[in-house]
Amino acid sequence: MGLYLGAVKLFWCETCNVPLLDEKCSLCGGVGTKVNISPPGDARPAFRGEIEILQKAVMKQFGVRLPHGCIVLNKVPYLDHMDEVIINGVILGALRFNIFKFDWEFVPRLAGGCKIWQFGGKKWVCVDEGAVNAILKGSANLLGPGVVDCDPEINVDDQVILVTREGDVFGVGVAKKSGEGMLRREKGVAVKVREKGVWREKEGKEGGTWENAVKANEEALAEFERKAIRFIRNVARNYGRPVTVAFSGGKDSLVTLLLAVKALGLENLKVLFIDTGVEFPETVKYTYEIVEKLGVNLLTAEVGEEAFWELVEMFGPPGRDYRICCKRCKLGPLTKLIEENFPEGCVTFIGRRSYESEARFREPKVSVNPWVPKQISAYPIKDWTALHVWLYIFREKADYNPLYEIGFNRIGCWPCPASKVSEIRLLKERHRELYDKLMSVLETWRERYGYPKEWIKYGFWRWKRLPRGHIKLAERLGVNVPAERPAGGEKISYSVEEERWNVTGVLRGRFNCSMDMPRIKNIANVIGKVTEDKSEIIVEGREGVCRLSVDGTFEILGESRGKLKRLEKLMFHVVVRAMRCVGCGECTSACKKEAILIKWGLAWIMEDRCIHCSKCLKSRCTAFYANA
Template structure:
């Protein structure tokens, strides 16, 4: 599981008098608020109707009762996890988390004790599911930090299955703990040896305190008026200061997401003369394109847009599926076109206000608020809402009744390309319900790619295509389920390398290049030859080779993908070219020996008719371009 990420001040408080969330220590009613402890980074947001329906559907499935049974203000906090997980905050209490589990590919509700009280207080156990009662004498051990052992079980729902989420109650029916079953309910009743429930959360048994419900988000906006005015004022000052400090024409980058919508409204409150930019990647949701057009009409600004058309599908066979490490699609479908859009409309460049926030990622938290885009050389970017949480953004949108993208109300927590590898597997599964034609097109391509690479449909189902190097949790799942993750190599096929380079998407500083041979390559043969040593220091692990050349680096994946990072485009192109040529040498060496005579340090030798680079190589690279494979291959 991902570690908590501290990106800024934790701002969520709760007014128990008004029963609403407040972004500070005092509510507009004058009442002091109480701090709500949530998992960092604390990018809190409102729960929409679909979110509440999903929470209740999962709660009904697991416990036979809805968690949120009446009209209440519900806040979600996006917590670090391997896929998607949101903490659920109601009445100022964290009731639990709902997360999409990658092994079962299902949503699971992980209750805290307070959430379990909401479900089980004053309920007959005969009407509930997922419950375990324990002996009174076992309560002190649970509160002391122990798991529930089977001999301490008094009774249990016989339908509990191993790994189910369960609620543990004392003999009088008060909640003591929540956790996950380590044996089924029937076995628990037999009280054998062993752990019955692995405890996750526990508290002294007590009655639930229920605050009056019925609040709406209008009341939340009213309660936060002072704090919102403060944040809005700072953003207005930033916009006015930055725009007055330069002579470039002003633009707003609109993506169809909530953050860019808030920035557009803020800029419209400060400036009259500005343009709205929109890059249609060709793989946008139709709702996003329609929303961009609606917003343009609302603000009375012409939408300066450019479309990439079918560029993604025309390029995917060359590069393979995009991944978190290799988002070639950003360069082909977004950064290149937006460069053309700016250069075609603004001869001396432009100032662009962008909806970037520090609570989104560690990289954005470290970013400057004003920066020169090294990829679009004549564009200056500026972030007016850098210090805002998602809750600030949504309250601002609600204040002005702005036309936000309807996809937020359909369960998507981020708006981007519908097949983005950075989205969650949960969102990809949701895509099957909201846009089945898109899901079918993507899955058809991915399954075809998997079959041609010796991979399985499970590799597609579990979202493993989104990574060149799988995160630890996905590695565990692949091992447990026997899912192959390293593509098979066709030794008789010719290698054709395609490369794109440009400003690293979504990160400040540095230039990236990405390329692909379009098919799997034999990393074992490359490792044996040590040809990559001519480029830099090399480290191999399953399915990937990493090359380090001073501060620059590159990675070679068994899938045939190559990525490189450097400070300038010239350097990164040189690096990725050297890596590509060294791979060609390793895979097609004829054993001619030309490189042996050209090595100034005598570290190249011949073995079994193949050139090998020794461990004393100084990475000068002089053997690369003299190779006949490189010169004539």
């Protein structure tokens, strides 16, 4: 069961044979029938690439094709990718990437089984009357002696369709014996039944179109558009800051941009685009094309591909729970871009929706990004589903990213750990050179860690600490991967060896690595005056005095326990930031004196400007985040 992240609403007009966002059909005036999709209910149209995957899977398994028309997919929770498949207003089954078979698989519901049987599909099992009655009364299994006949090509774990002697479909399930074993009437469970009953097919129009779907949803779309435009105008007026729109090249940012242009006009906003260096080539090309076509002003930051791979070399592969790449390649450059163009800050409208995740569901509609402190973030389509978004794009006849047509459902960086295994396989098919680059880097880390090849194959690398579901997956596969992997490189830490008090406090300790003295000498300026004495540096700050040697030993003097502990914490921040800096730029925005410069890919303190306030140490540093 999925999470409820908003109203789960999908209706179908049987007259026009199109999906509806609400009960009323604006095309024929009729009332739609509710489709009981699973939560969270973020249904969307199926595009060409997804339809090809669906029909190929059905043909491979059952030897037939499903009906055409407006095919709607509804994402549901699974170990990898799984969508409910809705055609002609009926949930025919689910398309999933079976992580155990490592291939796409169609899992039919009772309605889907009826369609496949009606079209002459294979993988059927004919059941005797006694077993049929037992199953319809509640039995979850078909036993071997109850099989009358079957497709001899059935293999164990195949999806199968159960039919009576009269040729009526009454159930679907998973084969637990081969077809040959069933024909021999072997004892034991032949089929584990997933769904059973009697399906009555409704008469309706075949082959609905998305053009008619837009017309059928005109009133609902107009209402959602009106609310979003009013929200944009209110936020822009209330905050009184320059207005920007975040653009990623995806569908949600496209709709947000279209709405903002309608609400405020082209001349009253600017578009922000961060080229992380690992964007799909299609995304970069599309972004510049759509911005030029719409005539909006574009502000962009180009990070360069090397930034991402240097980060991976230093800290290891990023993870869904270890988003070092976002800090360095996206949020840092965004912070700098806003600082340079909007010194007093800006309002940014972002295409973020509740249906995407629980975290986004809980996020307020207007917020301040802690990683980008000068940005007020506002989400005008927060309560839209993906179907709202796509119908609006179709309605506006707007060009969208071509990656959607070839099967990508999520548009982002191509080596992103948020990718599903099925998406990585699609990357292999569509961009082999990018796939090979990712696999080469992952293989290097796999060898360093000493992990089995399955760490890459099954996507365990996408987490630093594996979630419970993937720990169980590893157990089922018999793969020995640790529940948590270390970060790349040695974690910087220290130990306290002595702490004593007399008139003043003294704390002595040692870091677990030798010190890069030129870097630390420069960064330590943020907490006080720095001098050098042979193989050590001396920092005199508000909290006390610290002496740090090249071998990592240190001594801190403070007038009170509180000051001693604060200086201890500040020096740890200085050492980590100095030695593991990746030049993300977060600290530059925190400095009101403009005393921090990004040079040679690192942050450097301009000593003549620094006032030793240490406020930059409170910024959300990528290096410190990764070290933690």
